[in-house]
Amino acid sequence: MRAYLVQRLLLMIPTLLGISLITFLIIQLAPGNPAELKIRQAIEAGSMSAQDSQAIIEQTKQLYGLDKPIHIRYLIWLKRMATLDFGNSYKDHRPVTEKILERVPVSLQLSLISIFLVYLFAVPVGVFAAVKQRSFSDRIVTLILFVLYSLPNFWTAMMLILLFGGGQFLNWFPVYGLNSEGADRLPIAAWLFDRGWHLVLPVFCLTYEGLAYISRQQRAGMLEVIRQDYIRTARAKGLSEKTVIFKHALRNSIIPIVTLMASLFPAILGGSVIVESIFSIPGMGKLGFDSILARDYPTIMGIAVISAFLTLIGILVADLAYTLVDPRITFSGKGRR
Amino acid sequence: MRSDVKLGPDPLLSKPGRSYWGLVWRQFRQDRLALAALIGVLLLFLVAIFAPLLANDKPIYLRMQGRSYFPIFKNYHRFFETDFKALADSLAAPDLALFPPVPYSPTEYDLTQALKPPNQYHWLGTDDRGRDILARMIYGARVSLSVGFVAVSIYVLIGVILGSLAGYYGGVPDVFISRAIEVMICFPTFFLIITIVAFLPPSIYNIMAAIGITGWTGVARLTRGEFLKLRSREFVEATRALGASDLRAIFRHLLPNALAPVLVVATFGVADAILIESSLSFLGFGVPPPTPSWGDILSQSRSYVDFAWWLTTFPGAAIFLTITMYNLVGEGFRDAVDPRLKQDR
Numbered sequence: 001m002r003a004y005l006v007q008r009l010l011l012m013i014p015t016l017l018g019i020s021l022i023t024f025l026i027i028q029l030a031p032g033n034p035a036e037l038k039i040r041q042a043i044e045a046g047s048m049s050a051q052d053s054q055a056i057i058e059q060t061k062q063l064y065g066l067d068k069p070i071h072i073r074y075l076i077w078l079k080r081m082a083t084l085d086f087g088n089s090y091k092d093h094r095p096v097t098e099k100i101l102e103r104v105p106v107s108l109q110l111s112l113i114s115i116f117l118v119y120l121f122a123v124p125v126g127v128f129a130a131v132k133q134r135s136f137s138d139r140i141v142t143l144i145l146f147v148l149y150s151l152p153n154f155w156t157a158m159m160l161i162l163l164f165g166g167g168q169f170l171n172w173f174p175v176y177g178l179n180s181e182g183a184d185r186l187p188i189a190a191w192l193f194d195r196g197w198h199l200v201l202p203v204f205c206l207t208y209e210g211l212a213y214i215s216r217q218q219r220a221g222m223l224e225v226i227r228q229d230y231i232r233t234a235r236a237k238g239l240s241e242k243t244v245i246f247k248h249a250l251r252n253s254i255i256p257i258v259t260l261m262a263s264l265f266p267a268i269l270g271g272s273v274i275v276e277s278i279f280s281i282p283g284m285g286k287l288g289f290d291s292i293l294a295r296d297y298p299t300i301m302g303i304a305v306i307s308a309f310l311t312l313i314g315i316l317v318a319d320l321a322y323t324l325v326d327p328r329i330t331f332s333g334k335g336r337r
Numbered sequence: 338m339r340s341d342v343k344l345g346p347d348p349l350l351s352k353p354g355r356s357y358w359g360l361v362w363r364q365f366r367q368d369r370l371a372l373a374a375l376i377g378v379l380l381l382f383l384v385a386i387f388a389p390l391l392a393n394d395k396p397i398y399l400r401m402q403g404r405s406y407f408p409i410f411k412n413y414h415r416f417f418e419t420d421f422k423a424l425a426d427s428l429a430a431p432d433l434a435l436f437p438p439v440p441y442s443p444t445e446y447d448l449t450q451a452l453k454p455p456n457q458y459h460w461l462g463t464d465d466r467g468r469d470i471l472a473r474m475i476y477g478a479r480v481s482l483s484v485g486f487v488a489v490s491i492y493v494l495i496g497v498i499l500g501s502l503a504g505y506y507g508g509v510p511d512v513f514i515s516r517a518i519e520v521m522i523c524f525p526t527f528f529l530i531i532t533i534v535a536f537l538p539p540s541i542y543n544i545m546a547a548i549g550i551t552g553w554t555g556v557a558r559l560t561r562g563e564f565l566k567l568r569s570r571e572f573v574e575a576t577r578a579l580g581a582s583d584l585r586a587i588f589r590h591l592l593p594n595a596l597a598p599v600l601v602v603a604t605f606g607v608a609d610a611i612l613i614e615s616s617l618s619f620l621g622f623g624v625p626p627p628t629p630s631w632g633d634i635l636s637q638s639r640s641y642v643d644f645a646w647w648l649t650t651f652p653g654a655a656i657f658l659t660i661t662m663y664n665l666v667g668e669g670f671r672d673a674v675d676p677r678l679k680q681d682r
Contacts, residue, residue: 014516015516015519015520015523018516018517018519018520019520019523019524022520022521022524026529026532026533026536146661146664146665147661149664150608150657150660150661150664151657152612152615152616152653152656152657152660154615154616154619154632154635155635155649155653155656155657158635158638158639158642158649158653159649159650159653161642162642162643162646162649162650165642165643166643167642167643167644168643168644168646263522266522266523266524266525266526267525269525269528271527273525273527273528273531273620274527274616274619274620277620278639285528288528288531289531289620292531292532292535292622293535295535300532303528304524304525304528304529304532307524307525307528308520308523308524308525311522311523311524311525312523315522315523
């Protein structure tokens with residue numbers, strides 16, 4: 001186990017280098033360098049003359065290392081990435097890491113709730129559809145899952161706001177932020193209720209696509225398992241259908257579904273850009289969107305790198321979970337990857 | 338091995354007129370839903386291609402003082418900056434003006450008609466500048482379909498090339514390419530795409546490129562896997578033994594056998610690319626105005642979401658239906674290519 005873990009951690013190094021390289025290339029893509037951008041802002045604000053600006057451009061270039069050749073700049077970027085130091089935000093001059101870290105809990109809260117809900121519903125739905133394969137209810141479920149899978153989440157969000165957000169139609173759910181105003185003064189139970197009430201629509205928007213995807217996978221996996229010989233054996237020795245399905249088939253079909261969690265995670269983080277901006281939720285997605293609007297490069301890069309880190313960790317955890325739940329997989333790691 | 342279905346001296350295959358793709362088509366046709374979706378997609382392409390004939394503020398045909406004009410097809414000096422609708426109202430009996438079914442151009446605005454719900458003139462209502470939603474949606478199909486098609490072509494190309502290199506040569510190229518795939522998978526793709534699009538000047542080509550260079554991982558993995566499966570097969574060895582070059586082996590012998598699953602993935606990819614394009618437009622990073630796109634109409638609706646249900650419902654439904662149709666075609670195609678999977682359905 002330890003050898004496998006070490007091997008996996010070592011394999012992360014080239015991936016991390018790749019992540020740093022891509023983010024570095026994107027920074028190079030940005031029009032105008034940060035030095036000129038700052039100066040332009042200052043000139044527009046009328047606080048600087050043209051002669052002064054040249055000197056300051058040089059100074060800022062030095063500060064950001066822009067006067068150095070490109071490979072040195074990359075090494076500097078690498079060093080800053082390793083220490084999670086992404087500089088200060090152009091917008092409010094606060095350290096980027098600090099800005100992101102205060103948003104992480106919100107995004108994590110959203111994505112963990114939706115991943116939990118995805119699995120809570122997807123596994124039973126998939127098993128149900130598989131057990132009743134080709135029946136009328138299976139067809140209905142499959143159709144609904146297919147529709148959910150194709151439904152663009154920003155449209156769903158807009159339709160939900162239109163229908164339930166207190167316009168012309170119903171006023172059932174709040175559509176702005178995470179809590180009502182003045183919620184801090186509420187007792188804890190009321191506060192939680194208020195928070196939950198605010199989360200209903202955004203969490204729904206983040207959840208249903210993953211739910212549809214995982215349910216379909218669960219159904220396919222279950223169908224695969226039901227046809228195996230050991231299931232026939234279990235039935236032949238007279239076990240009840242319930243025992244066969246839940247004790248024998250379900251356990252085996254659920255294993256590959258666990259690894260899919262790793263692919264859900266970046267999808268939900270990415271989806272949160274849209275959902276968080278629509279519902280004005282102060283998470284990483286909203287921060288990313290606002291930073292892109294403000295051309296706040298340090299923050300954008302910080303978010304890209306930290307999300308990539310989180311995803312990488314997610315993949316690792318999912319793989320480890322896979323090896324833990326499936327005793328057939330050995331830790332020697334030969335042949336895997 | 339799945340590819341047994343399509344390879345080898347299968348008697349069905351050697352029959353004249355039963356090519357592999359002929360078989361796939363025969364299988365595909367049996368899935369009625371997928372077939373209907375395919376027809377829907379083709380109709381949508383027709384709508385996009387003939388958009389100027391479907392929605393236009395100029396008449397298709399105009400007869401005036403005994404002469405015929407086709408103002409959509411040709412610019413006449415005589416009608417330079419003419420308001421055809423006013424002209425049409427002033428025409429008398431033998432003269433006539435024949436307008437397209439939607440007699441509005443996507444950019445023609447009329448502030449007196451702003452934010453009208455669907456009515457007999459504007460079938461799907463108007464936006465905040467009084468532009469006709471249906472006209473804008475018809476032209477919006479052009480953006481969605483072309484972005485979907487071009488972006489996916491770009492990434493299929495990248496993915497197939499990298500995947501075949503990795504799968505065919507193995508060893509060092511494989512290590513590098515597999516790492517590159519893993520790196521790309523770690524990024525939240527959508528965030529990466531908005532970042533790239535935001536950094537570049539707004540244009541439809543940059544959107545296509547951004548989706549193209551971030552989306553290739555799936556195709557690359559698949560091609561690599563297929564190549565790994567195929568490269569030790571006898572027909573590939575025979576190719577090598579006959580002295581064919583690597584390029585010939587890859588493009589003439591391996592790739593055609595790996596192509597079907599790649600094309601299935603590409604079909605689903607088009608649905609995804611359309612979704613990404615409309616999300617970008619929705620967030621304001623899409624095709625620059627005044628070009629209409631579905632996501633753009635939907636983003637206007639954000640300011641009027643408390644009452645303007647038509648601004649939210651129709652463009653969103655267009656996006657949803659298009660994505661659904663592509664996904665249905667993809668599913669039908671996948672089952673036709675690999676009938677073994679069909680039993681699972």
